[in-house]
Amino acid sequence: MKAFILSNPKSVKDALQLLAVARDSKQAKAIQPLAGGQDLLTEMKEHLAEPDRLVNLKGIAELDYLRNLDGKVQIGALATLARMEKNNLLNEHARVLFEAAHSIASPQIRSVGTIGGNLNQRPRCLYYRLEEANCLKKGGKECFAYSGMNRYNAILGGGPSYIVHPSDLAPALIALDATVFIAGRTGPREMPLESYYKLPSVGDVRTETVREPDELLLSVSFQLPAPGTRSTYLKFKERESYDFALASVALVLGFDGDVIRHARLVLGGVAPVPWRVRAAEAALVGQKADTQTAEKAAELALAGAVPLSGNAFKIPLTKSLIVRAIRSLA
Amino acid sequence: MAQDEKDPVATWPARENLKVLNHDLVRVDARAKVTGAARYTHDVRVPGMAYARLLLAPLPALKIKKLDLAPALKIPGVLGAVALETDRTRWLGEPIAAVAATTPERAEDGLRAILLEYEREPWAIDEAQATAPNAPKVRSNAPKVSTDGDQASAERACEGAAAVIEATYTVPVQHHVCLETHGVVVDYKGGDEATVWCSTQSTFGFTPDAAKELGLKASRVTGLVEYMGGGFGAKFGLGLEGQAACKLSKEIKRPVHLMMTRRDEFLAAGNRTGGKMRIKLAASQDGTLVGMVADRRRFGGIGNGSMAKFPYIYAVENAYSETLSVPMNLDSNRAMRAPGHPQAGFGMESALDELAYKLGVDPLEMRKRNLKDKVYHRQLERVAREIGWYEHPHRDKPGDPKAEKCIGIGFGVAVWGGGGGGGTECEVRIERDGSVSAAVGTQDLGTGSRTYVAAITAEELGLRLEDVTAHIGSTRLPSATGSGGSTTTGSLAPAVKVAAFNAARAFAARLAPVFGVDAARVQFAGGEVRDTQGAKPALSWKQACAMLPAEGLSARGEWTKDANKRLAASGIHGAQAARVEVDTQTGRVRVLDMIAMQDCGLPLNRLAVVSQVNGGMVQALSYALHEERNVDAALGVMLNSTMEGYKIAGSLEMPRMVTIIDDEDERGVIGVAEATCIPGHSAIANAVFNACGARVRDLPLTPDKVLFALGKVV
Ligand SMILES: Cc1cc2nc3c(=O)[nH]c(=O)nc-3n(C[C@H](O)[C@H](O)[C@H](O)COP(=O)(O)OP(=O)(O)OC[C@H]3O[C@@H](n4cnc5c(N)ncnc54)[C@H](O)[C@@H]3O)c2cc1C
Numbered sequence A: 001m002k003a004f005i006l007s008n009p010k011s012v013k014d015a016l017q018l019l020a021v022a023r024d025s026k027q028a029k030a031i032q033p034l035a036g037g038q039d040l041l042t043e044m045k046e047h048l049a050e051p052d053r054l055v056n057l058k059g060i061a062e063l064d065y066l067r068n069l070d071g072k073v074q075i076g077a078l079a080t081l082a083r084m085e086k087n088n089l090l091n092e093h094a095r096v097l098f099e100a101a102h103s104i105a106s107p108q109i110r111s112v113g114t115i116g117g118n119l120n121q122r123p124r125c126l127y128y129r130l131e132e133a134n135c136l137k138k139g140g141k142e143c144f145a146y147s148g149m150n151r152y153n154a155i156l157g158g159g160p161s162y163i164v165h166p167s168d169l170a171p172a173l174i175a176l177d178a179t180v181f182i183a184g185r186t187g188p189r190e191m192p193l194e195s196y197y198k199l200p201s202v203g204d205v206r207t208e209t210v211r212e213p214d215e216l217l218l219s220v221s222f223q224l225p226a227p228g229t230r231s232t233y234l235k236f237k238e239r240e241s242y243d244f245a246l247a248s249v250a251l252v253l254g255f256d257g258d259v260i261r262h263a264r265l266v267l268g269g270v271a272p273v274p275w276r277v278r279a280a281e282a283a284l285v286g287q288k289a290d291t292q293t294a295e296k297a298a299e300l301a302l303a304g305a306v307p308l309s310g311n312a313f314k315i316p317l318t319k320s321l322i323v324r325a326i327r328s329l330a
Numbered sequence B: 001m002a003q004d005e006k007d008p009v010a011t012w013p014a015r016e017n018l019k020v021l022n023h024d025l026v027r028v029d030a031r032a033k034v035t036g037a038a039r040y041t042h043d044v045r046v047p048g049m050a051y052a053r054l055l056l057a058p059l060p061a062l063k064i065k066k067l068d069l070a071p072a073l074k075i076p077g078v079l080g081a082v083a084l085e086t087d088r089t090r091w092l093g094e095p096i097a098a099v100a101a102t103t104p105e106r107a108e109d110g111l112r113a114i115l116l117e118y119e120r121e122p123w124a125i126d127e128a129q130a131t132a133p134n135a136p137k138v139r140s141n142a143p144k145v146s147t148d149g150d151q152a153s154a155e156r157a158c159e160g161a162a163a164v165i166e167a168t169y170t171v172p173v174q175h176h177v178c179l180e181t182h183g184v185v186v187d188y189k190g191g192d193e194a195t196v197w198c199s200t201q202s203t204f205g206f207t208p209d210a211a212k213e214l215g216l217k218a219s220r221v222t223g224l225v226e227y228m229g230g231g232f233g234a235k236f237g238l239g240l241e242g243q244a245a246c247k248l249s250k251e252i253k254r255p256v257h258l259m260m261t262r263r264d265e266f267l268a269a270g271n272r273t274g275g276k277m278r279i280k281l282a283a284s285q286d287g288t289l290v291g292m293v294a295d296r297r298r299f300g301g302i303g304n305g306s307m308a309k310f311p312y313i314y315a316v317e318n319a320y321s322e323t324l325s326v327p328m329n330l331d332s333n334r335a336m337r338a339p340g341h342p343q344a345g346f347g348m349e350s351a352l353d354e355l356a357y358k359l360g361v362d363p364l365e366m367r368k369r370n371l372k373d374k375v376y377h378r379q380l381e382r383v384a385r386e387i388g389w390y391e392h393p394h395r396d397k398p399g400d401p402k403a404e405k406c407i408g409i410g411f412g413v414a415v416w417g418g419g420g421g422g423g424t425e426c427e428v429r430i431e432r433d434g435s436v437s438a439a440v441g442t443q444d445l446g447t448g449s450r451t452y453v454a455a456i457t458a459e460e461l462g463l464r465l466e467d468v469t470a471h472i473g474s475t476r477l478p479s480a481t482g483s484g485g486s487t488t489t490g491s492l493a494p495a496v497k498v499a500a501f502n503a504a505r506a507f508a509a510r511l512a513p514v515f516g517v518d519a520a521r522v523q524f525a526g527g528e529v530r531d532t533q534g535a536k537p538a539l540s541w542k543q544a545c546a547m548l549p550a551e552g553l554s555a556r557g558e559w560t561k562d563a564n565k566r567l568a569a570s571g572i573h574g575a576q577a578a579r580v581e582v583d584t585q586t587g588r589v590r591v592l593d594m595i596a597m598q599d600c601g602l603p604l605n606r607l608a609v610v611s612q613v614n615g616g617m618v619q620a621l622s623y624a625l626h627e628e629r630n631v632d633a634a635l636g637v638m639l640n641s642t643m644e645g646y647k648i649a650g651s652l653e654m655p656r657m658v659t660i661i662d663d664e665d666e667r668g669v670i671g672v673a674e675a676t677c678i679p680g681h682s683a684i685a686n687a688v689f690n691a692c693g694a695r696v697r698d699l700p701l702t703p704d705k706v707l708f709a710l711g712k713v714v
């Protein structure tokens, strides 16, 4: 790991001041925020990230909260995954997020990993994680997964990089219509979490979000779902003990009796961004959550899938997960 | 002295008289291991010690143009660097240089500073590259095809048979993934003496090599293996890493701590041979195997690879096989728990299973029909009963894959030697204060040898396990052989037993006058010494020991052919059954139950035997479902040299495991470790077929392959 300076600001203001130098594109990689370190420290050990300075957020008390303000859930960037998987409010009203948090990594990692770090974590593509493989994502010329080992890579939205976004919280939060609050030198901005992520074909292929290097994600919030809403996060891992998703389904369904009035369907593990499928959502509204409807939604959701040489299995797999998720909320 | 003329000899008491052995013994070092008090090589710290790291070849075949260590020496904290290979490297991960520094991190910075200029040479790191028409010559001595059996008669037998199957089965390269990586601590500061700690499965094996490397007399080098964190066959000898540490220590005149990183371990510390087996297998209508023709390829990297002979355990009238090693520019295979057997077992068990279903014969009956040794019959029947085979609804055809969840059962069998050999000696000491020790330089690679060294001695002297201290893991102690081939117990137990027996006899001779009887009548039992027939009150062990001179008493014993005949044996079997649930929508295979029945002669410590068998099942399950080395042949890299990318089964993958010990006390002790990891993955793969008709012929059974076999991937 390259030597670095560790700064320990006590306020968001101080942290942003430190990060401001990153506006200068030459400095963009020289400074980085550090939360639980579960991803960043690994990247540094493997020389995938080599910042000169880390801005440690852990001392900023004002970023560590999970609260319910009149039906609006607000989660500070430093809230840990463990905190979310133990939260009663989420358990009762936002199962999708509760289950997503629980599905991540191991208890040890969840006890220090934060929501801010989770939403900003870097890809797990085996080539990305291997220092020697200088692929597109790291400034190289080629996507090695495209012609090489791609069992874990994208079947939707891929190109020129075929990563899958690794976060489990992101699909769940997008299914809850969450917004994200970020701030940097040019001031704060708020946007739907869905627009926070970008495809590799948009802008710089080396980044996964629209966040500028001098910006911090400060919080995420969403409206508690209306009564009659049920939700779930169904994640399929190659190895159950701990693993990233081969495919996952974040599903929020609002019911009127047994008829679906509101639907959000977001896929994880299959695309470079959390993959919201509006066509499938539309097909669900006005229907009952029966097998026929579920299968139709699954077909629509995967309609545009283009598998690589080694990951066609993700299509039937994801379809089954969608059907199961929908049926489980009936 | 009429009938007792012959000297009494050491024999195991009848089972009902065993007080310590053949019971469930908690390992004597369990607490130390659980609390972290146990000091592994990794934990050794000596004053002035430097930490070292290895620079590995970044690509599979290089011509080195320039190797300049000077820039490394400029890094603050770097104490020294040595070149290990300056001309060309022949495999991905081959060590090129080593750096020592005040911290491991600085050593790593030093590595990165080394200037290495090279030209790539053509390489082959997968089968396609290695067998291409223009494939590079990986080794100067190209392997030749070896054949076994008569081809013409085997082909003929297949032609005329009632049923034939022909298929190709492949197994991946598996890694040992020892919890403690390979490495050594060389405590040498110049001069003519050194102490070397090594994470090894052969205390006496690596020490002379270390002495040679240091330029010292072997008698002046002490080798220590107090605790070691797993070897599975990969840890014999000093290794390139040990040589590097010795070189560095000589160079910088300081102790050197060199433990491989996890990545080094994946690239340069051995692995289990991968392979491919094309099998044609034929049977008559009743399921008797009549013909077999096999073409086998071993993928052992730069090594030869290993694969047990065909038709493996089964009897086939006319069998022919061809075997060829396909060298690649990758780390050599090494011995790994039952070398060659899990691979050959998978091919044979799968082919036989396919044939059974094709014939509509119960696969369990098919196995029995072709296994001559009746021990297998009783073991198979027992595991079948325990796992519910006889109540299972579909035994000679697979379940309906239309169901979302399908349950299936499968079987596999094992064979192993496990006998001991000469070269092991033990000394038992009885002190005047009543304490007792048994000393032998052997290593405990997790098999529980430390515990049974104490237990055998305690049994012989009528004491409790905790009354005896076992001293192991040092070249200053009596010699012992390395732990390979499950031979440790067969070699060690007779030596310890004879030493304890001799100590008891010597002690009895001293005490005989106290009781005023012949030594043969002095008995040690229940912490007391008594005359078996006399009226005199017994002495407590302590009272008796107090009569010893200041130097106490000691006696030796060694493994001899004669002792072996009475105390140990070789040759074991083993059968396992697995019950799985296949999710036909996702391709997930969940192993629900694994049942093992395993013979091992007289079990010295039943708890340790059960944990060996459980460990074998876990390793096989992990091989069945997850483990495989992934390389990118075009780039020339290993893609999953991390514990995230190289998946091993975790706690949530664990099935209910039941181990049934097939007691055969009369045979004496036999080593058990290796047989236990042979049948499990085959049983699982066969269970998957039985569940839903998905025949996956390529391990591991990941969801993609199961979905594909179910015809769900278009
Ligand atoms: C073995 C293993 C298994 C894992 N499995 C899963 C899994 O199954 N599912 C899953 O979703 N994740 C998984 N992860 C990833 C882990 O959950 C996330 O890495 C964790 O949530 C990251 O949180 P952190 O606080 O430790 O982030 P850090 O490592 O501190 O930061 C991660 C990244 O986010 C940036 N960052 C952190 N906070 C902010 C902020 N407030 N604003 C802007 N940028 C910020 C950092 O600069 C860094 O680039 C796994 C990780 C490991 C090591």
Ligand code: SF4
Pocket: A123, A125, A126, A127, A128, A135, A136, A137, A138, A142, A143, A144, A145, A146, A153, A160, A161, A162, A163
């Ligand atoms: S998918 Fe992306 S990260 Fe992976 S090799 Fe291709 S460009 Fe690199």
